[in-house]
Each structure stands twice: as structure tokens, then as C-alpha cells.
Amino acid sequence: MHLPLTTETSLVLRSSPGLRVLLLTDLLVLLAELGAAVILPWWITSRGGTPAITAFSVTVAVTTFFIVPAVSPFGDRVCKGRLISRGLGGLCAVAAVLVVLSFAGFFSVAGLAALAVLQVTAAAFVNPAREAVLAELVVPARLPTAIRLRKTVLAIGGILGPLLAGAMLGANGVTAALCSYGMLLGAATLAAARIPRATVPEPRRNGLARWWGELRSGLAAKWQVPMERGWTLVNFVVWIFQGPAVGLLIPIKVQAMGLPGHWLGLGLGALSAGVLVGSVFGAELLVARLGRFRVRVGLGVLEGLALAVVGWAAWPSALLAGLVIAGFCNAAMSLVGATHRALAIPRDYRVRLIAASAMSTQVAGAIGPALVGMALASYSVTAVYMTWGLLMATCVLGFLLVPRFKEFLTLDHQGATDWYRRQYPTAFPRRKVGT
Numbered sequence: 364m365h366l367p368l369t370t371e372t373s374l375v376l377r378s379s380p381g382l383r384v385l386l387l388t389d390l391l392v393l394l395a396e397l398g399a400a401v402i403l404p405w406w407i408t409s410r411g412g413t414p415a416i417t418a419f420s421v422t423v424a425v426t427t428f429f430i431v432p433a434v435s436p437f438g439d440r441v442c443k444g445r446l447i448s449r450g451l452g453g454l455c456a457v458a459a460v461l462v463v464l465s466f467a468g469f470f471s472v473a474g475l476a477a478l479a480v481l482q483v484t485a486a487a488f489v490n491p492a493r494e495a496v497l498a499e500l501v502v503p504a505r506l507p508t509a510i511r512l513r514k515t516v517l518a519i520g521g522i523l524g525p526l527l528a529g530a531m532l533g534a535n536g537v538t539a540a541l542c543s544y545g546m547l548l549g550a551a552t553l554a555a556a557r558i559p560r561a562t563v564p565e566p567r568r569n570g571l572a573r574w575w576g577e578l579r580s581g582l583a584a585k586w587q588v589p590m591e592r593g594w595t596l597v598n599f600v601v602w603i604f605q606g607p608a609v610g611l612l613i614p615i616k617v618q619a620m621g622l623p624g625h626w627l628g629l630g631l632g633a634l635s636a637g638v639l640v641g642s643v644f645g646a647e648l649l650v651a652r653l654g655r656f657r658v659r660v661g662l663g664v665l666e667g668l669a670l671a672v673v674g675w676a677a678w679p680s681a682l683l684a685g686l687v688i689a690g691f692c693n694a695a696m697s698l699v700g701a702t703h704r705a706l707a708i709p710r711d712y713r714v715r716l717i718a719a720s721a722m723s724t725q726v727a728g729a730i731g732p733a734l735v736g737m738a739l740a741s742y743s744v745t746a747v748y749m750t751w752g753l754l755m756a757t758c759v760l761g762f763l764l765v766p767r768f769k770e771f772l773t774l775d776h777q778g779a780t781d782w783y784r785r786q787y788p789t790a791f792p793r794r795k796v797g798t
Contacts, residue, residue, distance in 0.1 A: 381500040381559040382509055388447065388558065389493060389513060390520045391551035395454075395544050397524030397635070401628050402532055402540045404614040406465075407475065409624075413615055415472045417736035420611050422476040423483060424729035430480075430487045443492040443499070444558035450492075451552040453485030458545035465538040495713040496558065497705075507702045507776060514642040514698060521635025529628015584712055585719045587790035588783055593765035594704075595723050597758070601663070602727035604755035607735045608670040609634060609689065612748050619744040622679060633683040637690020642698065649695055655772035659699045660762050666692035667756025674748025700772055707771070707782040709791045 501509045531540040649658045673685035738747045784791045
């Protein structure tokens, strides 16, 4: 018998103080990140135009491609709470520099890109550890509730972050908005210091060989599991079009429509509002009626079509409506299978496989903006945006070809737990005690 969501959520929160601290940290980090997602693109687009924001986006994506896999092995060997705290401290330092540059009136795409490299480096420690530590703070039976709760909290932050940043940007300008960004990161750093610390084996001093071996083992494991390989490849192709459609193209579209800066905040807030509704209601209700596989594929196609509507929109109301629908589809689609995938990955490989997925996403994230930049040189924002949405909808159909994907999504949570290691034991060799 299933408990009502409110009772179940209350039990999970009461039984896991570490989860409460993680959710607070996640909320503060997301408020800061989405604030930066409004402030920096608007600052760069306003001062340097489309070429500047395209170059900046490509630089960040390419840098992330190299940095994320390089630091990923540390996440399985070092305390995740400590990684999160130290990485957030680095982000605070970068935020302080951005405030000083803005206050001084200094603008350089190259300079901002260099600071973005430092941000990526710090975030490469923080984000995989935040993703992986969740499964260590709750028992497996309560992990689905914890994931839904976390998604809901992040969706609330996703609404507030852009709206607050847009309001701050419109009322007080870039410098004040960047100050609020830094203050949120500072608060997140203090909260992260309370995440439970775990005792983990310290890496040996011949760390380079061990680092390279663990990096290779993580990438090899992902490749040797046919479903995980196919899942990653489809996500890679989809993100080439989805990434710019929910990121780079939004500020460009807002400026092309002649709207002021706070509309960028409203647009990103509308996207997050859709995510909130999809997280709280969409996934569970749709899965109960249609099944995980149909929801995963069907809502992916619908999200692409909604983003095509955003590209077509000539009125602010149509822009916001399309983003709300896209956010709803994205949340419901991404929640379907997220719990299964987290449970299927062996615990001692979680950070490495998450980082490998992030690396794949960042490669696609570099290709997408580069293609957008080339397309915008010849075609209108409306045409490019619509095309990217339609191509995303088409590429989502690739899930129909992923081996055992439909079979995997029909499993219950107990059947999904450690499924990868049970099905493909040679892809996940266990470390010997003391190594």
C-alpha cells in the first residue's frame, strides 16, 4: 500500500537530516546558477551581440568536455560533501571577480570566457557529487520519493531564480545582480558544510596512474552496457538541438522580439514553472496511465514541438506558453527512468558514469551553439529556433532503437537496483579492499 505523497515525503525528510541539507544546498545553488543564466547572457548579448554569446557558449561547452571527465574519478574516491563545499568556495571566488569587473565597467568576451573556465572547473567537482550523494543519504526504498522531492525543490528554485535575477537586472543593473549571485553562492557554501561527511579510501600517492585507470574504467563501463551506450548516444544527438533551444536561443529570441531584460527572466521562469508542474504532477500521473516508455518518448517529441512554437512566437504570451509546455515535458520525461538509472548503476561507479554522461552532453553543447552561430549568419532567429525544435522532436525517436530500453523501464525499483552489474558483471569489476 502506497502512502500519500505528503506523508511519504514527510517520512523521508524526517528520517534523513542529510537530505534536508542537500535540498537547501541544491536550492541555493540553483538560484545562483539560474541567476547567472539570466545575467551573463544578457550582459554579453547586450554588449557583444550574437557572435559574442555564441563564442562564449562554445568556449564553456568545450572546456567542460575536457574538465568534467578529468576530475570525475575523484568523486568516487573523495568525500562528496567535501568536494561540494570546496567547489562552491571556488565559485564564490569567481563571482567576486565578476562583480569587480562589472563595477569597473570592464567588458571582454575573452576575459569572461576565462572566468567561465574557472567556473566550469569548480562546478565539475560540485555537480556530479551533488547528483551522486543523494543515493547515499536515503535508503533505496525511499530514493524515488527523494528524487521527486529534489526535482520539485529544484523546479521551485528554477522559477524563482530567473524571476529574481530578471527583476534585479531590470531594476538595478548587472553589477547588483552579480552581487546577489555571489551572495547566494556564499549561502550555499555554508549550507554544504553541513552535508554528512563519509569516510572513503584515500587515493594512493601514484595518483596519475590510478586517476587514468579509473577514468578509463568509467568510460569503458558506459560503452560496454548496450542500453547505457544507446541511451547516452540518443541523449547526445538530442542535446545538440535541445540545449540551444532551452538556453542560447532564448536571450537571442527575446532581444530579436525587442523585449526588455526582465522578459528573459520571465521566459526562463516560465520554463521552470513547467518543470515544477511536470515534477509534481506530470510524471506520476502520465506513467500510471501510459507507462514509462511511452511517456519518455512521447513527451520528448512534444517538447521539441513546443520549442518550435517558441521559435515561431511573435507575441510574448506565445513565447511564455511554449516555454511552459516545454518545461513540463522536460521534467516529466527526465523523471521517467531517472530513478531506475540511478539504481541500476553500481554505487562505486555512479560519479564516473554521471560525469561521462555530462561529458557527452557538453560535447553536444559545444556542437549545438556552433551550428546555431553558423545558421544565424544566414537565417532568421525564428527559422533557426523552429528548425532546432523540430530536429529535437525527430531525434527523440532514437529511443525506439535503444537495446532493452523498453524492457528496463518496465522493471520495478527492486529489479532495477544494481541491474547493470547483474546483467553485465565484466563491465563493473569490483575494487579490491584497500586499493
